[in-house]
Amino acid sequence: MKVLQVIDQAFRTTTEEQDDTILWLTQSMRGAGGNLTVLLSGHGVYYAVQQTPQPALTLASWSQTEPADITRDLNNLIESGVPVYAVTDDLEERGLSTRQFLPGVQAISRQSLVNLYESVDQVWQW
Amino acid sequence: MNDRKTLTFAFMDPPFESERTVTFFRLLDAALEKDTHVRVFAYEGAVALAFAKQSPHGNAVHGRNTEEEAHPLTKDWIVALQQKARTKGLNFEWINCGLCVDERGVNDVIEDCGRGGPPDLWRYASQSFNTLTIGTR
Numbered sequence: 001m002k003v004l005q006v007i008d009q010a011f012r013t014t015t016e017e018q019d020d021t022i023l024w025l026t027q028s029m030r031g032a033g034g035n036l037t038v039l040l041s042g043h044g045v046y047y048a049v050q051q052t053p054q055p056a057l058t059l060a061s062w063s064q065t066e067p068a069d070i071t072r073d074l075n076n077l078i079e080s081g082v083p084v085y086a087v088t089d090d091l092e093e094r095g096l097s098t099r100q101f102l103p104g105v106q107a108i109s110r111q112s113l114v115n116l117y118e119s120v121d122q123v124w125q126w
Numbered sequence: 127m128n129d130r131k132t133l134t135f136a137f138m139d140p141p142f143e144s145e146r147t148v149t150f151f152r153l154l155d156a157a158l159e160k161d162t163h164v165r166v167f168a169y170e171g172a173v174a175l176a177f178a179k180q181s182p183h184g185n186a187v188h189g190r191n192t193e194e195e196a197h198p199l200t201k202d203w204i205v206a207l208q209q210k211a212r213t214k215g216l217n218f219e220w221i222n223c224g225l226c227v228d229e230r231g232v233n234d235v236i237e238d239c240g241r242g243g244p245p246d247l248w249r250y251a252s253q254s255f256n257t258l259t260i261g262t263r
Binding site for chain 2: 001009021022028034124125
Protein backbone atom coordinates (compact mmCIF):
# COMPACT_ATOMS: atom_id res chain seq x y z
CA MET A 1 0.00 0.00 0.00
CA LYS A 2 1.23 3.49 -0.91
CA VAL A 3 0.11 6.50 1.09
CA LEU A 4 0.48 10.19 0.28
CA GLN A 5 0.84 12.34 3.37
CA VAL A 6 -0.46 15.83 2.55
CA ILE A 7 0.86 18.50 4.92
CA ASP A 8 -0.74 21.86 4.27
CA GLN A 9 -0.30 23.42 7.69
CA ALA A 10 3.10 24.63 8.78
CA PHE A 11 4.32 25.02 12.34
CA ARG A 12 1.36 23.30 13.95
CA THR A 13 2.49 22.66 17.54
CA THR A 14 6.15 22.56 16.46
CA THR A 15 7.30 24.48 19.52
CA GLU A 16 5.72 22.09 22.00
CA GLU A 17 6.43 18.89 20.10
CA GLN A 18 9.84 19.97 18.81
CA ASP A 19 8.96 18.64 15.38
CA ASP A 20 6.17 18.71 12.82
CA THR A 21 3.85 16.01 14.10
CA ILE A 22 3.03 14.63 10.65
CA LEU A 23 6.67 14.53 9.57
CA TRP A 24 7.35 12.68 12.81
CA LEU A 25 4.48 10.30 12.20
CA THR A 26 5.75 9.68 8.69
CA GLN A 27 9.30 8.96 9.87
CA SER A 28 7.98 6.53 12.44
CA MET A 29 5.74 4.68 9.97
CA ARG A 30 8.59 4.62 7.46
CA GLY A 31 10.66 2.87 10.12
CA ALA A 32 7.88 0.28 10.38
CA GLY A 33 8.11 -0.40 6.65
CA GLY A 34 5.53 2.09 5.40
CA ASN A 35 5.56 3.09 1.74
CA LEU A 36 4.98 6.81 1.98
CA THR A 37 5.26 10.02 0.00
CA VAL A 38 5.03 13.53 1.44
CA LEU A 39 3.38 16.45 -0.30
CA LEU A 40 3.99 19.93 1.12
CA SER A 41 1.18 22.24 0.07
CA GLY A 42 -0.45 25.43 1.32
CA HIS A 43 1.53 26.94 4.19
CA GLY A 44 3.38 23.61 4.42
CA VAL A 45 5.51 24.56 1.39
CA TYR A 46 7.55 26.82 3.64
CA TYR A 47 9.28 23.71 4.95
CA ALA A 48 10.78 23.17 1.48
CA VAL A 49 12.64 26.48 1.56
CA GLN A 50 13.24 26.95 5.27
CA GLN A 51 16.85 27.77 6.03
CA THR A 52 16.89 28.34 9.76
CA PRO A 53 15.90 26.04 12.62
CA GLN A 54 13.05 26.94 14.91
CA PRO A 55 14.00 29.52 17.56
CA ALA A 56 14.16 28.10 21.07
CA LEU A 57 11.37 29.15 23.40
CA THR A 58 12.25 30.88 26.67
CA LEU A 59 9.65 31.43 29.37
CA ALA A 60 10.85 32.99 32.63
CA SER A 61 13.59 30.66 33.88
CA TRP A 62 12.64 27.85 31.49
CA SER A 63 14.56 27.55 28.24
CA GLN A 64 14.07 25.10 25.42
CA THR A 65 17.21 23.18 24.47
CA GLU A 66 15.98 21.08 21.54
CA PRO A 67 13.75 23.19 19.29
CA ALA A 68 12.29 21.67 16.15
CA ASP A 69 14.61 21.14 13.20
CA ILE A 70 12.28 20.66 10.26
CA THR A 71 15.11 20.66 7.72
CA ARG A 72 16.82 17.79 9.53
CA ASP A 73 13.57 15.83 9.65
CA LEU A 74 12.91 16.36 5.94
CA ASN A 75 16.48 15.30 5.16
CA ASN A 76 16.02 12.15 7.22
CA LEU A 77 12.82 11.34 5.37
CA ILE A 78 14.41 11.87 1.97
CA GLU A 79 17.45 9.79 2.94
CA SER A 80 15.14 6.98 4.08
CA GLY A 81 13.62 6.87 0.59
CA VAL A 82 10.47 8.92 1.12
CA PRO A 83 9.82 11.23 -1.87
CA VAL A 84 9.00 14.77 -0.79
CA TYR A 85 7.18 17.18 -3.10
CA ALA A 86 6.32 20.87 -2.73
CA VAL A 87 3.63 22.64 -4.74
CA THR A 88 5.23 25.42 -6.81
CA ASP A 89 1.99 27.40 -7.17
CA ASP A 90 1.71 27.62 -3.38
CA LEU A 91 5.32 28.83 -3.14
CA GLU A 92 4.64 31.53 -5.73
CA GLU A 93 1.49 32.70 -3.93
CA ARG A 94 3.56 33.18 -0.79
CA GLY A 95 6.46 34.97 -2.50
CA LEU A 96 8.77 32.04 -1.84
CA SER A 97 9.40 30.87 -5.38
CA THR A 98 12.87 32.43 -5.60
CA ARG A 99 14.10 30.65 -2.50
CA GLN A 100 16.33 27.63 -2.89
CA PHE A 101 14.73 24.25 -2.30
CA LEU A 102 16.07 21.91 0.29
CA PRO A 103 18.10 19.33 -1.71
CA GLY A 104 15.97 16.34 -2.55
CA VAL A 105 12.62 18.11 -2.39
CA GLN A 106 10.88 17.89 -5.75
CA ALA A 107 8.84 20.71 -7.23
CA ILE A 108 5.39 19.85 -8.49
CA SER A 109 2.76 22.07 -10.09
CA ARG A 110 -0.84 22.08 -8.96
CA GLN A 111 -1.78 20.72 -12.38
CA SER A 112 0.49 17.71 -11.90
CA LEU A 113 -1.03 16.79 -8.56
CA VAL A 114 -3.59 14.59 -10.26
CA ASN A 115 -0.88 12.19 -11.40
CA LEU A 116 0.69 12.16 -7.94
CA TYR A 117 -2.67 11.45 -6.30
CA GLU A 118 -3.35 8.72 -8.86
CA SER A 119 0.00 7.07 -8.09
CA VAL A 120 -0.93 6.18 -4.51
CA ASP A 121 -3.53 3.94 -2.90
CA GLN A 122 -4.60 6.35 -0.18
CA VAL A 123 -4.31 10.10 0.36
CA TRP A 124 -4.10 11.23 3.96
CA GLN A 125 -4.90 14.93 4.20
CA TRP A 126 -3.69 16.31 7.50
CA MET B 127 -19.27 -11.07 9.03
CA ASN B 128 -16.37 -11.73 6.67
CA ASP B 129 -17.68 -9.41 3.96
CA ARG B 130 -17.91 -6.52 6.37
CA LYS B 131 -15.40 -3.80 5.65
CA THR B 132 -12.99 -2.19 8.08
CA LEU B 133 -12.40 1.54 8.23
CA THR B 134 -9.48 3.21 9.99
CA PHE B 135 -9.76 6.67 11.48
CA ALA B 136 -6.80 8.80 12.62
CA PHE B 137 -7.85 11.74 14.74
CA MET B 138 -5.91 14.55 16.45
CA ASP B 139 -8.36 16.80 18.28
CA PRO B 140 -8.96 16.75 22.05
CA PRO B 141 -12.33 16.72 23.78
CA PHE B 142 -14.22 19.96 24.39
CA GLU B 143 -12.33 22.13 21.88
CA SER B 144 -13.75 21.62 18.43
CA GLU B 145 -16.83 20.48 16.57
CA ARG B 146 -14.53 18.17 14.63
CA THR B 147 -14.54 15.95 17.71
CA VAL B 148 -18.30 15.56 17.63
CA THR B 149 -18.24 15.01 13.87
CA PHE B 150 -15.56 12.37 14.30
CA PHE B 151 -17.72 10.48 16.79
CA ARG B 152 -20.76 10.80 14.51
CA LEU B 153 -18.68 9.22 11.73
CA LEU B 154 -17.68 6.33 13.98
CA ASP B 155 -21.29 5.76 14.91
CA ALA B 156 -22.36 5.94 11.27
CA ALA B 157 -19.68 3.43 10.29
CA LEU B 158 -20.94 0.97 12.91
CA GLU B 159 -24.49 1.63 11.79
CA LYS B 160 -23.42 0.52 8.31
CA ASP B 161 -21.97 -2.70 9.75
CA THR B 162 -18.37 -1.63 9.34
CA HIS B 163 -15.55 -2.64 11.64
CA VAL B 164 -13.85 0.43 13.10
CA ARG B 165 -10.26 1.06 14.07
CA VAL B 166 -9.15 4.32 15.65
CA PHE B 167 -5.66 5.70 16.05
CA ALA B 168 -5.81 8.62 18.48
CA TYR B 169 -2.95 11.02 17.97
CA GLU B 170 -1.87 14.12 19.89
CA GLY B 171 -4.76 15.69 21.82
CA ALA B 172 -7.16 12.94 20.80
CA VAL B 173 -5.57 10.61 23.33
CA ALA B 174 -7.51 12.50 26.02
CA LEU B 175 -10.78 11.31 24.49
CA ALA B 176 -10.40 8.02 26.36
CA PHE B 177 -9.08 9.50 29.61
CA ALA B 178 -10.78 7.62 32.44
CA LYS B 179 -10.75 10.50 34.91
CA GLN B 180 -13.06 12.73 32.90
CA SER B 181 -15.89 13.63 35.23
CA PRO B 182 -19.24 15.32 34.77
CA HIS B 183 -20.18 18.49 36.60
CA GLY B 184 -23.25 20.46 37.45
CA ASN B 185 -23.99 23.78 35.80
CA ALA B 186 -25.20 26.69 37.92
CA VAL B 187 -26.05 28.77 34.85
CA HIS B 188 -28.35 26.03 33.69
CA GLY B 189 -29.66 25.60 37.22
CA ARG B 190 -28.87 21.89 37.15
CA ASN B 191 -26.85 19.66 39.43
CA THR B 192 -24.37 17.07 38.17
CA GLU B 193 -26.97 14.38 37.65
CA GLU B 194 -29.46 16.69 35.96
CA GLU B 195 -26.84 18.27 33.70
CA ALA B 196 -25.62 14.85 32.52
CA HIS B 197 -22.61 16.47 30.92
CA PRO B 198 -21.29 14.70 27.81
CA LEU B 199 -17.94 12.96 28.23
CA THR B 200 -16.02 11.51 25.31
CA LYS B 201 -14.99 8.47 27.34
CA ASP B 202 -18.70 7.63 27.67
CA TRP B 203 -19.17 8.04 23.92
CA ILE B 204 -16.36 5.56 23.36
CA VAL B 205 -17.97 3.09 25.76
CA ALA B 206 -21.30 3.50 23.97
CA LEU B 207 -19.64 2.81 20.62
CA GLN B 208 -17.81 -0.21 22.05
CA GLN B 209 -21.13 -1.57 23.28
CA LYS B 210 -22.83 -0.90 19.95
CA ALA B 211 -20.05 -2.73 18.12
CA ARG B 212 -20.34 -5.73 20.45
CA THR B 213 -24.09 -5.84 19.97
CA LYS B 214 -23.69 -5.87 16.21
CA GLY B 215 -20.82 -8.37 16.20
CA LEU B 216 -18.38 -5.76 14.96
CA ASN B 217 -14.83 -4.94 15.98
CA PHE B 218 -14.18 -1.55 17.52
CA GLU B 219 -10.50 -1.05 18.22
CA TRP B 220 -8.87 2.02 19.71
CA ILE B 221 -5.16 2.72 20.08
CA ASN B 222 -3.70 5.84 21.66
CA CYS B 223 -0.30 7.15 20.62
CA GLY B 224 1.70 6.27 23.74
CA LEU B 225 4.10 9.21 23.60
CA CYS B 226 1.16 11.58 23.20
CA VAL B 227 -0.41 10.01 26.28
CA ASP B 228 2.76 10.41 28.33
CA GLU B 229 3.31 14.08 27.53
CA ARG B 230 -0.26 14.85 28.55
CA GLY B 231 -0.35 12.62 31.62
CA VAL B 232 -3.55 10.93 30.51
CA ASN B 233 -2.31 7.39 31.05
CA ASP B 234 -5.41 6.29 32.91
CA VAL B 235 -7.69 5.24 30.04
CA ILE B 236 -10.94 3.33 29.89
CA GLU B 237 -11.04 -0.39 29.14
CA ASP B 238 -10.27 -1.72 25.68
CA CYS B 239 -8.39 1.39 24.62
CA GLY B 240 -4.82 0.35 24.03
CA ARG B 241 -1.45 2.03 23.85
CA GLY B 242 0.68 1.97 20.72
CA GLY B 243 2.36 4.12 18.11
CA PRO B 244 2.52 5.07 14.44
CA PRO B 245 3.36 1.49 13.33
CA ASP B 246 -0.11 0.56 14.62
CA LEU B 247 -1.66 3.22 12.41
CA TRP B 248 0.23 1.78 9.45
CA ARG B 249 -0.93 -1.74 10.37
CA TYR B 250 -4.52 -0.58 10.82
CA ALA B 251 -4.52 1.27 7.50
CA SER B 252 -2.84 -1.56 5.62
CA GLN B 253 -5.56 -3.96 6.71
CA SER B 254 -8.50 -1.60 6.15
CA PHE B 255 -10.74 -0.83 3.23
CA ASN B 256 -9.86 2.84 3.63
CA THR B 257 -8.54 5.41 6.07
CA LEU B 258 -9.80 8.82 7.09
CA THR B 259 -7.34 11.23 8.71
CA ILE B 260 -8.72 14.25 10.53
CA GLY B 261 -6.00 16.67 11.53
CA THR B 262 -6.10 19.55 13.95
CA ARG B 263 -6.80 22.97 12.42
